[in-house]
Amino acid sequence: MTDERSSAASDEQRSDVHDPAGDATADASAKSDENEAGEAFTIADFHDASQQAGRPVLTAAAVSRALELPHEEASDRLETLAESGSLERLSVSTDPVVWYPSELEDLTDRERVVVFPKRREIIVDRPDQFTRAQLSQFAHLADANGEDGYRYVVRPEDVWSTPHDSFEDLARTMRQALGQRSEPLEEWVESQWDRAHQFRLVTHEEGYTVLEAQTPEIMGNVARQKLDEEHVHAPISETEDWVREGSEAAIKRILYEAGYPVQDHRELASGEELSIDLNVRLRDYQQNWVDRFAEAGEGVFVGPPGSGKTVAAMGAMAHVEGETLVLVPSRDLAQQWADAMVEYTSLEPHQIGQYHGGRKEVRPVTIATYQIAGMDRHRSLFDDREWGLVIFDECQHVPSDVYRRSTHLQSKHRLGLSASPIREDDRQTEIFTLVGPPIGTDWEALFEAGFVAEPELEIRYVPWGDDEQANAYGSADGREKYRIAAKNRGKIDEVRYLLSAHPDAKAIVFVDYLEQGRELSDALEVPFLSGETPHHERRRLLEEFRRDERDLLIISRVGDEGIDLPTADLAIVASGLGGSRRQGTQRAGRTMRPAGGALVYVLATRGTREEDFARKQLQHLGRKGMTIREQTVERDAE
Known part of the structure; x- marks a missing residue:
């Protein structure tokens, strides 16, 4: 079993307070007298208390009331039974510790969580949507239909892209999802959190880009060992390097592969303001995607076909409210994007342009093919405009040598869309360094909720x-x-x-x-x-x-x-x-x-x-x- 933070746990807590079984019965009094006389507290006593309470999972307070024992004594006796293997205990974040018979593990239909810290794996049996939502913020769903339940793996990139402002917030989410505190796992996660905050790109007051490190040691032992004159001009200080214009994406990729993702805090131009309103209400998970994108300023919406990634992207456009470039694999998709924008947003047709083999229009919102955007004779048209947002549709193509040239376009915000950011050449990590971290909801949750x-x-x-x-x-x-x-x-x-x-x-x-x-x-x-x-x-x-x-x-x-x-x-x-x-x-x-x-x-x-x-x-x-x-x-x- 795992953390019972759901409404069931709250109902259980309320019933503990108002439970009529708290009134001592003659049987309970007799049992209490026997215990006070020194007789050992057994699993049978727990079952008696469970029968009176009408449920198999009890707090120490419920046992205390049912058997008329002092609360401290009830806790001690429950601990003794747990040591003998007759009971299991579970710490619930919104409730006291709860206790249940060990044999209930084989009978219950409730979710259970088992953590393997050394392998950084989490096995969850029958997880509810809340648990999956929490786990998705720091773990990767590796297997969803095996006999051993749902298998999550905590990878470095999952920690690097977590939407939390501090490690303390992330640790709180982990404890809520796991129903317990796993110190070895938390220590490893904290080390990865620290790695993700060692480097950042910032804009110097004179307009050029600077790579900053937390310490001289990390700058000297990592950045200056991995980067050369193609990427940086010269050191500015022990913790700062002057970045060559246009090498930002390469620096982010190289340090990411070295295990140190770079925080991008450059003051990029946001382009002309463009008021955009949505004509449709986002689903809760779509709004969550947009909120996470808004917090990070970049990211990749990952979800199954039919989950509404395009509409969620328009939600991101409405948040940015800046001129937008949308890159797509084909002219057919360009037309479909244009039609969808007219249908789902306040944009007028004259504000939307298409740039591909059939049409050549650059407007406040421009939809272009990757091939055109990467050609030298056309790139200046896109480079000269300050985009508030660049959207990379089907962004699994981005690492390819032809498509990646489009990622050199500078913008304040970047957003990718993909149903499956998988590449057979194993270059999928480049998707997240060139565009942004993955943002998504696991497929099973969307299946169960009926959205897909x-x-x-x-x-x-x-x-x-x-x-x-x-x-x-x-x-x-x-x-x-x-x-x-x-x-x-x-x-x-x-x-x-x-x-x-x-x-x-x-x-x-x-x-x-x-x-x-x-x-x-x-x-x-x-x-x-x-x-x-x-x-x-x-x-x-x-x-x-x-x-x-x-x-x-x-x-x-x-x-x-x-x-x-x-x-x-x-x-x-x-x-x-x-x-x-x-x-x-x-x-x-x-x-x-x-x-x-x-x-x-x-x-x-x-x-x-x-x-x-x-x-x-x-x-x-x-x-x-x-x-x-x-x-x-x-x-x-x-």
């Missing part, structure tokens, strides 16, 4: 459609094996079967290969939307799907991130599991909306490497709280 519907996800292992492909697979090598398995023609029959099993569903079929998409398009007589589809045709097809004028689309990789797909009831992933874990998140996420009842089927050719890809690439979704089933298709191909 948890889709049912099933991996279906499909037999070969014909012997020709099966034989080709057997003689192929390396990547070619995966390609043949992914394009298994037996999947066409399986897609037909799944669509017929859900005749009323709006469905999206994902493919990785153009040839496979065309084959499915011909077989099902439905459009295939790919990178070759003209932009106006894409918009028409997607709008027809949104308006329920069309209930089935086949989509290539262009649907993973480049466009905002409409909500679907059914998603069938016919191929694509050889891609990234992020791709699995995006495709499964196309059904994550509040409506509920969504289904995701992932097809993998039975007995091939595609089976392993399917399990591996979707494993992290299971750790986020999604339930994943597996089914072998026995039906023979016709």
Whole structure:
């Protein structure tokens, strides 16, 4: 069991005060007399008190009243029983210590917390939303559906990005979440807290940037060992270095990788003021994201598709009230951002510009593609304007060599958005050094609260459609094996079967290969939307799907991130599991909306490497709280 700070604990405290069982009964008096005569206090005595109180968890005060013992004596006897293993104790932050029988551990449905300080792991059985919210402020949810309960890991970066003003505030949150004080864990967390406050970037009174260290030792032994003339001009003092213009992001990244995140306190220009009001009320967790962003001045909103990251970003815009640059992966997303801003904010269409291959407009709010913003011939247009806020949509792209050039743009505030900030090249830490620390709510909490519907996800292992492909697979090598398995023609029959099993569903079929998409398009007589589809045709097809004028689309990789797909009831992933874990998140996420009842089927050719890809690439979704089933298709191909 863990800290009972919930209303249940408060109710228990009130019932202790007004409990009619506090009036001594004849049986209780007799029991008290026996105890005063020197007879040992046993678990049976505790059960008697528990029966009178009508609950299995008691404070020492409740035992004292029920058995007519002095409070101090009741506490001593409870301690003795605890030492013998018959009772367990729990310190509650808003209540006295409570006691319960040890065997209750195996019977209770209440949450329980176990801390492993050396591994910096926290195992929680049946955590409530309050506990998860507290844990998310200093720990990472590593596994959400294992037999051993929810597994949290406290990593350095979790402590570095905690939204607390002091270590004392952070320690208080930890004790509330854990229901206890773990001194070894707190000592390690405090050491990481100190690391996160050793360096900071500030603006000198003459306008240039200075790197400051807490002590001469930390400056000499860390910063001046890691940085060179590419990053700093010269020392100003024992604890200050003059920073070369444009090297701020590199300094932050280098020191972050050395284990010392830099606090950015530069007085950056906020741009022209721009009044922005929201036309929609933020959900509680979205408001929490915005509040944490407002406190830090930067960050990355991390949440599942459908959790409203775009709307929350507009909440951040309303907070900053400055000219804003939004960077997106494609022109389709640029148009969708523009439409959403008109719908959800007080901005007028003439205040919103788009800058990409199709349009060239720089306005108080400008939406540009990463590629354009990183080109030398266009960058001056963005560099010359003082942005109050730069938003990096799908910011998992930022560490790539092409996209990261856009992070050199200076602004007072930076905000990233990502459903899954995972990179197969393990450069995801760069996302948080180039943009800001992660800010989010664990997926399971959003599933339980009903804000996002948890889709049912099933991996279906499909037999070969014909012997020709099966034989080709057997003689192929390396990547070619995966390609043949992914394009298994037996999947066409399986897609037909799944669509017929859900005749009323709006469905999206994902493919990785153009040839496979065309084959499915011909077989099902439905459009295939790919990178070759003209932009106006894409918009028409997607709008027809949104308006329920069309209930089935086949989509290539262009649907993973480049466009905002409409909500679907059914998603069938016919191929694509050889891609990234992020791709699995995006495709499964196309059904994550509040409506509920969504289904995701992932097809993998039975007995091939595609089976392993399917399990591996979707494993992290299971750790986020999604339930994943597996089914072998026995039906023979016709």
